[in-house]
Amino acid sequence: MHEDIANKILLAQSGELPAGEWNELRKHLAGCEDCRRYREDIDQIAAWAGQALPVGSPSPAVSRAIRMEAERRAKPEPILRFARSAARVLACAAALMLLLAGWHTLTAGRHAERIHEIDAILAIADADDPMPVPVADIQAATGREEKLRTLARQLLQMEGLGNESEPSLLEI
Amino acid sequence: MAETTDKELLTRYRRGDVDALGVLVEKYRRPLFAFILNMIGGQNEADEIFQEVWFRAIRSLAGYEERNFFGWLARIAHNFVIDRARRKRSDVSLDEELADGVPLRDAIPGATPDPEREIEKKDLAARLAKAVECLPAEQKEVFLMRIQADLPFKEIARAQKVSINTALARMQYALAKLRPMLREYQSA
Numbered sequence: 001m002h003e004d005i006a007n008k009i010l011l012a013q014s015g016e017l018p019a020g021e022w023n024e025l026r027k028h029l030a031g032c033e034d035c036r037r038y039r040e041d042i043d044q045i046a047a048w049a050g051q052a053l054p055v056g057s058p059s060p061a062v063s064r065a066i067r068m069e070a071e072r073r074a075k076p077e078p079i080l081r082f083a084r085s086a087a088r089v090l091a092c093a094a095a096l097m098l099l100l101a102g103w104h105t106l107t108a109g110r111h112a113e114r115i116h117e118i119d120a121i122l123a124i125a126d127a128d129d130p131m132p133v134p135v136a137d138i139q140a141a142t143g144r145e146e147k148l149r150t151l152a153r154q155l156l157q158m159e160g161l162g163n164e165s166e167p168s169l170l171e172i
Numbered sequence: 173m174a175e176t177t178d179k180e181l182l183t184r185y186r187r188g189d190v191d192a193l194g195v196l197v198e199k200y201r202r203p204l205f206a207f208i209l210n211m212i213g214g215q216n217e218a219d220e221i222f223q224e225v226w227f228r229a230i231r232s233l234a235g236y237e238e239r240n241f242f243g244w245l246a247r248i249a250h251n252f253v254i255d256r257a258r259r260k261r262s263d264v265s266l267d268e269e270l271a272d273g274v275p276l277r278d279a280i281p282g283a284t285p286d287p288e289r290e291i292e293k294k295d296l297a298a299r300l301a302k303a304v305e306c307l308p309a310e311q312k313e314v315f316l317m318r319i320q321a322d323l324p325f326k327e328i329a330r331a332q333k334v335s336i337n338t339a340l341a342r343m344q345y346a347l348a349k350l351r352p353m354l355r356e357y358q359s360a
Contacts, residue, residue: 007340014324041351045300048354049319052297053304055206056215058222063197066226070193073230074185 001034009039013046111156118152178241182233197226200242203321204249210304210316211253221252228252243327246317250331257309296357303350311346314339 008025011017017025029036122145176195184192204225209218225248229236238244304312310332317323317331329339 003344006344007337010318010340010343011325014318016324016326041354042347044354045347045350046319048297048300049304049315052301053206053210053316053320054301055202055320056209056218058201058205059215059219062219062223065223066197066230067190067194069227069230070185070197071190073233074188074190074193 001038002028002032005029005032005035006038009035009042013039013042107160111159115152115156122148182236182241186233193230196241200245203242204245207246207316207321208249208253210320211249211309211313212256213305217256221249221256224252225249240327242321243323243330246321246323246327247331250313253313296353299353300350303353304346307346307349311342311349314342315346318343 005025005028008017008021012022012025029039178196178199181192181196185196205218205222208221208225209215212218212221225245228248229245236244304315307315313332314328317328318325323331325336325339325343329336332339332342
């Protein structure tokens with residue numbers, strides 16, 4: 001039996017023999033009975049070893065342990081990762097909205113109080129006017145009062161309260 | 173449908189798909205466990221090593237860039253088997269004696285002076301299994317990696333950290349010890 005050919009036979013069986021050496025091997029085997037028999041013996045031994053050697057199987061507990069380790073070390077799925085990111089963004093947005101809503105509620109209350117205060121001052125001013133006013137002046141005073149009211153509304157409008165249908169400060 | 177490659181399965185696992193790793197475990201369960209079992213010899217120890225091999229592989233997957241996944245697993249298994257053998261100091265030498273004082277070399281059926289009697293007592297498969305068990309560790313490993321795990325010699329040499337010619341030589345030695353049994357069986 002030729003040792004170099006024996007190696008080639010083994011490499012041919014494992015699929016590692018370079019393509020260029022197949023012809024040389026075939027030619028040799030065609031003319032060498034010892035090497036042919038060697039190749040047949042290896043095939044036989046491999047076939048019998050497959051039947052004779054224990055194969056076994058890992059116990060179910062081992063398979064479970066491997067699965068648990070794989071789960072423990074695995075990164076979350078992309079969709080899950082996206083969902084977690086989206087949840088974080090939504091939570092931040094919700095918190096921001098709550099803050100804005102709270103601020104708005106607080107300032108809206110303050111503006112309402114200021115409207116009442118201005119109305120009260122104007123009412124007192126009307127009631128406590130000691131001087132008799134001529135008719136021509138009454139009209140002018142009403143105009144001034146109206147302008148004052150409009151100015152107050154415009155100021156409130158600029159702070160985010162008030163009605164847009166009111167005349168603009170510049171039109172007065 | 174084309175079979176999903178190891179690389180694709182590993183990519184899926186790296187993205188969090190645990191089932192993809194399960195496919196790989198199942199794919200290589202039989203050859204890997206059979207190799208470990210035949211190298212070690214006991215179900216419990218084989219279980220332990222099989223589990224350790226996969227634990228090590230899972231932990232190391234981040235840096236894994238090999239082309240042959242099973243070859244990589246076999247190398248991890250080889251290291252565990254060698255480590256276990258060292259700890260147990262159970263390296264088998266053919267010059268060691270069995271409990272009854274018979275040198276192990278003579279206990280290999282192919283080397284017995286009376287092969288006909290052996291053939292009569294046991295069938296070839298059982299004797300072959302025993303003979304493989306008694307091979308020197310390096311030869312047994314090459315034989316099992318090649319025949320049972322279907323690893324190419326290139327990967328076997330890599331696992332054993334030897335040249336491919338050394339791996340081939342070890343296989344030749346192993347086959348030289350097993351062939352006489354086959355001859356005797358065929359001539360019986």
